[in-house]
Amino acid sequence: MHYGNPEVIHGVTVMRDALSPVEQIHLLADLREVAKTAPPFSPMTGWGKPMSVQITAAGRFCWFSDRKGYRYITAHPETGQPFPAIPALALKIWRTFETRVDPDCCLINHYREGARMGLHQDRDEADFGFPVVSLSLGDPGLFRIGGTERKAPTRSFWLHSGDAMVLESETRLAFHGIDRIKFGESALLAGGGRLNLTLRRVAPATT
Ligand code: MD6
Ligand code: FE
DSSP: OOOOHHHHEEEEEEEESSSSSHHHHHHHHHHHHHHHHHHHHHBBBSSSOOOOHHHHHHESEEEETTEEEEEEEETTTOOOOOOOOHHHHHHHHHHHHHHHHOOEEEEEEEOOOOOEEEEEOOOOSSOTOOOOEEEEEEEEEEEEEEEESSOOOOHHHHEEEEEOOEGGGGGGGGEEEEEEEOTTTOOOSTTHHHHHHEEOOSTTOHH
């Protein structure tokens, strides 16, 4: 198997197998530790319905949503505690794409059977000059990406366990989402499902 050769798929930089199978197991173990300190929760959408994914985070910031809207928070909504440090393997992947600054948020999305994520933009960060780097673990997810306007045409491709993907420059503010996952295809997660990590810089580089 080849590790670390980026390709461009529908305008997006994808590094297939950025994490080897053994690295995926190590990262998963780190994420279990994160979940002990910062238990996953289901944020409310603007419509008052819980999201189908469960989220938690590592690093200074976590994305959060409730009836008041969405925002980044620095204390866990249930425990009130700060979020644990970003796992080293996730940092390593970020640094292969962005060397100017480290991420201050590693959002962790957990997709169980039937979970999806609607088309959205990530635009609550201070500096869009920094990328968002995603890492996928477990079952494949069908990733959809369009343009910077919601009505622009979209295209989709599968993200597999170990793949890294980078949204930067023209795709940094592109609408994107996960249509569905192929539940039960990967043996990595004991109960099946998919984990997605998105590493990003929320605060300006100087803070
Ligand atoms: C997911 N990903 O793959 C959802 N956002 O589960 C995202 O929302 C995302 O993959 C920004 C950059 C990369 C992403
Ligand atoms: Fe996103």
